[in-house]
Amino acid sequence: SAGVPSTIIQRQRRELHLLMAELKDRETELNAMAASHLKQHHAWEQYRQRVLTLEQNCARLDEEVQMRNEVIRVLTKHVRVVETREKEAQKELDEARQQICELEKEQQHISEKSQDFQEKNQSLNSTVMALSTQVGSLQVREEELSSMLKLKDQDVAKASSYILDLSGRLQDLETSLKESRSQESKLLKDLQENKVSYKEARHEVTQLKNLGLAGVT
Template identity: 40%
Template sequence: MRDFEGTASWAVALPPPLRPSTYGVSEVTRSWHQLSVRERASSMNPSTTLYRRQNIGSEVESSTIEKQRKELQLLIGELKDRDKELNDMVAVHQRQLLSWEEDRQKVLTLEERCSKLEGELHKRTDIIKSLMKKVKTLESNQMECQTALQKTQQQLQEMAQKATHSALLSEDLEVGFSFRRTLLV
């Protein structure tokens, strides 16, 4: 036994107090019962009684220590199991974090690519708008040219008709002139 200062004190050899909730009522009862039976048996010799009390105290103390040792081993086993579970959870969590980081990098890469493609799309849209304006201008120029061509063809046709008419008239005049000549002659 140790006193309050932490030094060994063998003057009183009582077993340490047992807590019924921890060690069970039967052990406490059995220990004190054994102590009282031994005391009655050697009540005449105080040194024997003291020795027996010390012996019972040490037996109770050693059984208590053994039980505490077993409890500690069980607790250590539980802690090892919990530690393994926590390590497994940490490993799973780390894999999830790595997967999340990979997905995040993919998203960032896709966002950059999307931004570049949107820029290209705007450029091409502007080019298409510019080309559409040119096409409309060319179409209106083509319409004007078509109209001018049709007018020119119509004028050419009219001139050809006039030339044909003039040629016929000229021929008629020559025929008429030569006929008159023959008549006059």
């Protein structure tokens, strides 16, 4: 040391200090790089875990989607079956309603015909009553003519002919009345049968409605 100049020693010390400062800076940089690398490694590990979790969730969701698709397929098939049954029930209901409508029209027609025959029957009854009254009057007249028989044989013959004619008309009217009553009885019987058919049709419609509701349920 005694042989080395102080200036060299001082220069070497300065170089040593500079080298140590540079090494310290390098150490600081390396530490920063190591910290950054460790941070990136943690972030990558978290990302990897997140990817694994997402993959598991995706697999679970795919399985649930397949199960739900199967359920939807079964339900869709069931809905189609129900819709088919509903269409068939609706068709049968429409046919039953059409039959009821036709029966109601037929019943209305029969009721109108029955009303017409009743009116004709009343008219014939009135005519019979009027003729009966007229016959009574003619019988009185006949008695009067009989009392005058000794005086006017010719008038009695004419009166007898007139009475016979009225009796024939009365008999014809009574025959027509019997026919009208027979037709009225037949119409009433047909009306009763149509009422029974109408009730049976309505009962069938009710059963079809209940069957349709049970099928939908």
